[in-house]
Amino acid sequence: MQGFQLLVFCCIWLQAWAAKDYLFKNCDQLGFCSRNRHYRHQVEASGSHIPYFVDPQSIKVEDKVTGTILKKLELNELIWLPFELSLLKGDNIRFKIDEDRSDVQVKGVNPKRYDETAQAIFDGPEEQKIESLEKVEVTKEKVTVVYGNQDQYKAVLDLNQVALTVYYNDEAQVSFNSKQLLNFEHYRPQKENEKHVHSQLELTFDMWKDSFEDAKHDTRKFGPESVAADLVFNGFEHVYGIPEHADSLSLKDTTETQWPYRLYNVDIFEYYAESRMPMYGSIPIMIASKPDVSVGVLWLNSADTYVDVRKGKDVTTHWISEAGVLDLVILIGEKPASINNNLGLLSGFVGLPQLFALGYHQCRWNYNDEDDVLDINKKFDEHEIPYDTIWLDVDYTDKRQYFTWEPDAFPDPIRMLRKLDHTGRNLVILIDPHLKLGYEVSEYVDKAGIGHKDALNNTYKHHCWPGESVWIDSLNPSAQGYWDKLHEMSTENKVLGEAENIHFWNDMSEPSVFDGPETSAHKDNLHYGNWEHRSLHNLVGKSFHELTYNALLKRYEDKTRQRPFILTRSYFAGSQRTAAMWTGDNMAKWEYLKTSIPMVLTSNVVNMPFAGADVGGFFGDPSKELLTRWYQTGIWYPFFRAHAHLDSRRREPWVPGEPFTGHIKDALRLRYALLPAFYTAFYESSTNGSPVIRPLFYANPENPDVYGIDDQFFLGNTGLMVKPVTEQNARSVQIYIPDNEVYYEYTNSVPGKAIKDSLGSVKKAVSLGDIPMYIKGGSILPRKDRYRRSSKLMHNDPYHLVVALDKDGNAEGLLYLDDEESFRYRDGDFGIAAFEAKEDTISGNFVSGNPEFADQLEHIFVEKITVLGADDVTGAEISQDGKTGLASVKKHDGYVEIVGAKLRINKSWSVKLQHSSAHDEL
Ligand code: NOJ
Numbered sequence: 024m025q026g027f028q029l030l031v032f033c034c035i036w037l038q039a040w041a042a043k044d045y046l047f048k049n050c051d052q053l054g055f056c057s058r059n060r061h062y063r064h065q066v067e068a069s070g071s072h073i074p075y076f077v078d079p080q081s082i083k084v085e086d087k088v089t090g091t092i093l094k095k096l097e098l099n100e101l102i103w104l105p106f107e108l109s110l111l112k113g114d115n116i117r118f119k120i121d122e123d124r125s126d127v128q129v130k131g132v133n134p135k136r137y138d139e140t141a142q143a144i145f146d147g148p149e150e151q152k153i154e155s156l157e158k159v160e161v162t163k164e165k166v167t168v169v170y171g172n173q174d175q176y177k178a179v180l181d182l183n184q185v186a187l188t189v190y191y192n193d194e195a196q197v198s199f200n201s202k203q204l205l206n207f208e209h210y211r212p213q214k215e216n217e218k219h220v221h222s223q224l225e226l227t228f229d230m231w232k233d234s235f236e237d238a239k240h241d242t243r244k245f246g247p248e249s250v251a252a253d254l255v256f257n258g259f260e261h262v263y264g265i266p267e268h269a270d271s272l273s274l275k276d277t278t279e280t281q282w283p284y285r286l287y288n289v290d291i292f293e294y295y296a297e298s299r300m301p302m303y304g305s306i307p308i309m310i311a312s313k314p315d316v317s318v319g320v321l322w323l324n325s326a327d328t329y330v331d332v333r334k335g336k337d338v339t340t341h342w343i344s345e346a347g348v349l350d351l352v353i354l355i356g357e358k359p360a361s362i363n364n365n366l367g368l369l370s371g372f373v374g375l376p377q378l379f380a381l382g383y384h385q386c387r388w389n390y391n392d393e394d395d396v397l398d399i400n401k402k403f404d405e406h407e408i409p410y411d412t413i414w415l416d417v418d419y420t421d422k423r424q425y426f427t428w429e430p431d432a433f434p435d436p437i438r439m440l441r442k443l444d445h446t447g448r449n450l451v452i453l454i455d456p457h458l459k460l461g462y463e464v465s466e467y468v469d470k471a472g473i474g475h476k477d478a479l480n481n482t483y484k485h486h487c488w489p490g491e492s493v494w495i496d497s498l499n500p501s502a503q504g505y506w507d508k509l510h511e512m513s514t515e516n517k518v519l520g521e522a523e524n525i526h527f528w529n530d531m532s533e534p535s536v537f538d539g540p541e542t543s544a545h546k547d548n549l550h551y552g553n554w555e556h557r558s559l560h561n562l563v564g565k566s567f568h569e570l571t572y573n574a575l576l577k578r579y580e581d582k583t584r585q586r587p588f589i590l591t592r593s594y595f596a597g598s599q600r601t602a603a604m605w606t607g608d609n610m611a612k613w614e615y616l617k618t619s620i621p622m623v624l625t626s627n628v629v630n631m632p633f634a635g636a637d638v639g640g641f642f643g644d645p646s647k648e649l650l651t652r653w654y655q656t657g658i659w660y661p662f663f664r665a666h667a668h669l670d671s672r673r674r675e676p677w678v679p680g681e682p683f684t685g686h687i688k689d690a691l692r693l694r695y696a697l698l699p700a701f702y703t704a705f706y707e708s709s710t711n712g713s714p715v716i717r718p719l720f721y722a723n724p725e726n727p728d729v730y731g732i733d734d735q736f737f738l739g740n741t742g743l744m745v746k747p748v749t750e751q752n753a754r755s756v757q758i759y760i761p762d763n764e765v766y767y768e769y770t771n772s773v774p775g776k777a778i779k780d781s782l783g784s785v786k787k788a789v790s791l792g793d794i795p796m797y798i799k800g801g802s803i804l805p806r807k808d809r810y811r812r813s814s815k816l817m818h819n820d821p822y823h824l825v826v827a828l829d830k831d832g833n834a835e836g837l838l839y840l841d842d843e844e845s846f847r848y849r850d851g852d853f854g855i856a857a858f859e860a861k862e863d864t865i866s867g868n869f870v871s872g873n874p875e876f877a878d879q880l881e882h883i884f885v886e887k888i889t890v891l892g893a894d895d896v897t898g899a900e901i902s903q904d905g906k907t908g909l910a911s912v913k914k915h916d917g918y919v920e921i922v923g924a925k926l927r928i929n930k931s932w933s934v935k936l937q938h939s940s941a942h943d944e945l
Contacts, residue, residue, distance in 0.1 A: 043291060047289065047301065047541050048235050050283055050329055051281055054230060055208070055327070055345045057226060057228050057229070058227075058247065058249065059204075059341070062225060063253075063341055065223065065225075072205075073095070073224060073225075074094070075092055075095075075205055077106070078090065078092075078093055079161075079163055084161060086109070086155045087109035088107070088109070089108075090105075090106055091104065096218070096219055096221070098218060102122070103122075104207055105121050106120045107119045108180060109156065110155070110170050114171050114355070115321075115353065115354045115365055115368075116168070116170070116176070116178045116353050117350070117351070117352045118180075118187055118350075119348060120348065122136055122207065124210055131479075132554075133552055133554050137555075137558030137559055138348045140324055140350070140559070141350055143565065143566070144323060144369070144595070144596045147371075152368075156168055156170070158174070165182055176189065176190065178190070187200065189355060191316055194258075194316075196316055196355055197255065197256055197318050198254070199252060200253060202339060204252055204253040205251070205252045205349075208248050208249045210246075210248065211246065231247075235540065237539075237540040237541065238545075238546070240545075250324070250344050250347065250348065250349035251341065251342060251349075252341075253339060254309075254339075254340045255338070255340070256318060256337060258336070259338050260313070260334070260338070261311060261312070261338070262274050262311045262338045262340065263312075265286060265330055266302075266305065266625045266631070267625075268300070268622075269300075269615075269622060270298065270299060270622075270625075271297075271733055273730060273733065275299070277331050277333075282299040283299065283332070286305035286307055286329075287541070287560065288301070288302075288561050288593045288594075288595075289301050289302065289541055289543050290531065290535035292608035292641075293608060294608070296614035297614070303593050304594035304604055305595060306594070306596045306626075306629045307596060308320070309330070309340065310362050312730070314724050314725045315357065316356075316357065317355070317361060318353070319355075320340075321370075322342055322344070324347045324349070324350060325347065325558065326558050326559070327560060328343065328345070329342075330342050346557050347558045347559075359724065360711070363713055363714065364711045364712050364713075370597045370599075371599070373630070373631070374709065375586065376586065376633060377585060378698065378702055378814050379813070380412075381663070381701045382409070382411030382814040383411060384411065384413075385665060385675065386451075386665060386666040386667075387416070387666060388416035388418070389416045392432035393432065393435070400442075400443060403812070406684070409691060409695045410691070410812075410813065412448065413451075415450065415452045415453065417453050417488055419433055419452060419453075424458075424489060425453075425458065426518050428518065437521075440520075440522040440524055441522075444524045446813055447814070451526045451588070452526075452527065452528065453528040455487070455529065455530050456494050456495050456531065456534055457493070457494050457531065457534065457536075459489030459492050460493065464509070468482075475493070475496050476548060480549055487534075487535060488531070496550055497569070497570040498552070498559070498566050502570060510571070510574035512579070526587070529571055530591075530592050532568065533592070544560070561595050562595045564593020564595065565593070565594055565595040568591040584845040585846075586846060589602045590603050590605060590664075591603070603634070603635070603662045604635075604662070605637060606619060606623070606634070606635070609642070610641065610642045610643050611640030611645035612643065616640070617734070617749040619636035619660070620736070620747065621733040623660050624733060627661070628714055632661050634660065634662055635657070635660035635661060635662030638654060638663070638664065639653050639667055641667060643668075643671060644671050644674070645674065647680075648683070648752075650674060651690075652748050654690045655690045655747055656748075658691065659745055659747065661701070661716060676688060676691065682791065683791075685792070686792045693794070695807070695811070696806045697806060699806060700738060700739065700741045701738070702839060703740075703805065707739060715738070716736045717736060717737050717739070719744075723762050726761050726762065740837065741802055742836075743802070743804060744796065744797045745796050755788050755789055756787055758784070758785050759783070759784050760781050760797070763780055764801060765799075766781075766797040767797060767800070767918075769796040770795055771792065771796075774825075774915070777891070779830075798825065800828055800891075801829035801835070802827045803824055803827070803858040804824070805822050805823075805836065805856075806823045806824075807821070821925075822885045823888070824865075824885055824888045824889070825888075828892035828893055829892075832861075833861050834858075834859070835858060835859045836858045837856070839855055840883075847876075851871070851872030851876065853871065854870065854876060854877055854928075855871075856929075857870075863936045865934045865936070866934070867885065867933075869930060877929045878929070883928045884924075884925045884926055886924065887920060887921065887922050891917070892917075892918070893918070894916070894918060896912055896919045896938060899924070899935065899936055901924050902935070910923050910924040921934060
């Protein structure tokens with residue numbers, strides 16, 4: 024198709040797809056969801072439920088507790104459901120219920136319930152996550168397990184009710200099946216269905232078919248096979264997590280709506296700014312917090328899932344998955360951050376990104392050709408705006424065939440990449456999982472049998488951007504070798520060559536299928552192992568970006584050892600290890616700017632911190648004011664990229680003109696100044712799971728008023744608290760000060776008035792250039808203030824420390840350093856500078872995993888220290904390397920600047936603040 028025809032096709036296509044409610048099933052339209060909701064209503068109304076109980080004779084205690092749960096049918100027949108209660112690393116308790124299907128045979132399909140989700144989520148072999156249970160007591164009524172180094176945890180399984188309650192410090196925190204909503208739709212042949220249904224309690228809606236128009240051909244070979252149960256969070260008011268939804272951070276009560284939170288990865292472009300509808304990714308993790316306890320639940324299931332939330336004195340949740348085993352982990356700790364750490368011990372932490380990936384990404388659909396790319400690249404320099412990466416969307420390819428370049432537009436991509444590299448810039452190109460029929464890549468996939476298969480085990484062929492396509496089955500181990508080859512770093516590779524500054528965007532990986540049910544793949548498709556797509560749908564996107572990640576590891580292996588960068592649209596729990604995500608196709612409207620903050624925060628609280636939203640809004644044209652406010656918000660997204668749809672007007676930072684461009688430039692420069700703080704926050708997250716941007720309840724769990732706040736957040740541990748402006752024509756904002764510490768105004772990095780003892784809401788006047796910020800007393804924030812064209816060129820720049828003294832005159836902070844691009848940090852090539860302010864002395868101490876690495880930092884200095892809360896300082900005495908001297912002090916209203924010092928980052932040093940006579944400069 025020619026460019027113009029393509030454009031017309033796309034416009035028609037997009038118009039046809041603009042309204043989308045009708046494309047997606049709500050709970051009433053989905054058999055498994057309606058049946059389980061109906062069941063809940065019956066249980067609540069009648070008090071009776073299907074009897075499930077543990078056969079006490081079956082219980083075995085070894086490393087874990089195993090046994091059989093019996094489900095009693097109406098005619099007293101019993102269904103056998105083997106269960107396991109086990110302890111996992113990090114004091115996490117796991118409860119898993121399977122079904123014995125050894126006698127079941129269904130032609131061409133794996134008859135077992137899919138039980139590989141846990142392995143996909145865990146970051147190492149499942150067996151290695153298991154810790155031996157040591158204190159177990161079994162009686163006729165219950166199994167009690169005590170664990171934790173101070174026996175602070177206890178899990179009690181009631182055998183008659185199959186109810187599991189988990190206690191922390193003797194208080195029940197989370198209970199499974201205390202409301203008796205456990206429902207395990209066991210296997211039965213269709214003709215015997217009647218004998219298997221509890222007539223009073225169970226609905227038979229869509230057990231054997233799908234009445235939804237687009238899904239009516241679903242063969243539903245196993246009939247009903249959902250798993251569901253209630254989880255109660257005792258004494259908690261708020262629950263968070265289970266992305267992806269365009270919704271508030273604190274989850275809403277859904278019981279009276281048609282839309283419980285749905286986890287089903289779909290291509291939902293032009294999604295609503297407030298909705299529980301499914302989106303591109305899903306992470307089945309919920310967390311809850313109250314002043315002295317935090318809890319988490321990891322639901323190890325990758326099938327279509329709904330979660331109903333009911334709020335009251337406790338939060339009661341009802342989890343419903345279409346297929347698979349019932350498998351969950353309950354995590355408990357004191358602070359919300361301990362839940363992130365415990366989760367990370369199971370599913371791994373965020374992969375430490377290269378520094379460039381935390382810089383600014385300039386994207387649109389599309390930069391048309393090499394000249395266009397290089398022109399944009401040049402304009403950033405003309406306007407003295409830093410940026411790191413330019414992106415090419417789908418149309419850089421020849422007829423949307425991935426692993427090709429459009430020959431007229433990009434005749435010599437390696438030349439273009441080299442030109443970008445002159446100023447340390449990178450290129451990201453898009454590679455999707457659908458492969459256009461009729462060229463060598465798709466032909467290979469088809470012939471080698473490494474594509475998705477349809478229900479009859481033929482290569483699945485449907486439509487996406489290039490027209491009729493096949494999909495690589497990233498769950499098939501044989502797909503890896505081919506994908507490696509396509510990504511190989513070699514001069515023979517005409518697509519990627521030996522370029523080191525090219526990175527990848529895996530889009531449309533839910534997978535998006537234009538003519539598929541609910542815009543995705545057919546649920547009765549088959550994957551490697553003859554598993555039905557239905558059971559593993561939500562982890563397909565993750566398996567695809569992991570396929571790319573593994574290929575890139577090999578690409579860089581012998582040469583650069585660089586950390587791969589991949590942006591994925593579809594994701595699952597565990598995706599944080601290898602990819603960044605963004606929130607997909609939003610709109611250039613104020614409400615989407617607003618909702619992006621809780622969306623990115625939600626992702627952060629469930630261990631997927633490398634998250635962002637399209638700055639400017641994907642669809643439509645933002646006003647200049649909106650665009651400015653979006654940049655001022657976007658600089659806080661851990662993943663910071665502007666992107667725009669092909670019908671939208673150009674809107675690079677210089678396009679709106681003054682005063683907007685100036686404000687955008689200030690915002691971008693602030694992001695670059697804060698890169699050391701972002702990088703350090705990512706380092707911390709990569710070791711303990713703490714969110715890169717974090718809601719107020721992380722810092723102040725003791726304050727009940729912060730739990731509902733989701734338009735304000737902290738950047739890592741830096742003490743920097745931000746409330747971006749997301750209202751049109753804003754003249755002021757209300758900022759919430761969460762405790763009685765001193766907070767210093769820091770709007771646009773200009774220190775202002777300190778707020779003392781003003782717990783509660785503060786009104787702050789704002790103009791268009793303002794990004795409202797405070798820095799909390801007790802923090803030391805590292806910055807790099809020199810303007811450079813890209814982050815790579817900042818590598819050796821000096822630091823500026825902002826020391827915000829607390830009420831007692833103390834502060835502390837961290838800075839993480841490494842080569843900012845390779846995996847050498849894993850061999851010890853990293854350093855951590857710890858800063859402290861105490862008793863009028865500011866000091867730095869450095870530790871490194873490798874003295875040679877420390878030596879490489881020889882010429883990196885702290886050149887300036889701003890001290891907030893020390894306005895009577897008159898001098899500063901420096902000590903380092905056994906020598907002392909004086910630095911100059913510039914006094915301002917409320918703060919001082921210590922300048923002229925060259926404090927070596929890789930050594931210990933101190934600066935003693937003096938409060939009396941004037942001093943000469945060093
Ligand atoms: C869908 C993505 O969400 C969007 O960002 C991209 O521009 C289009 N696909 C075209 O590749």
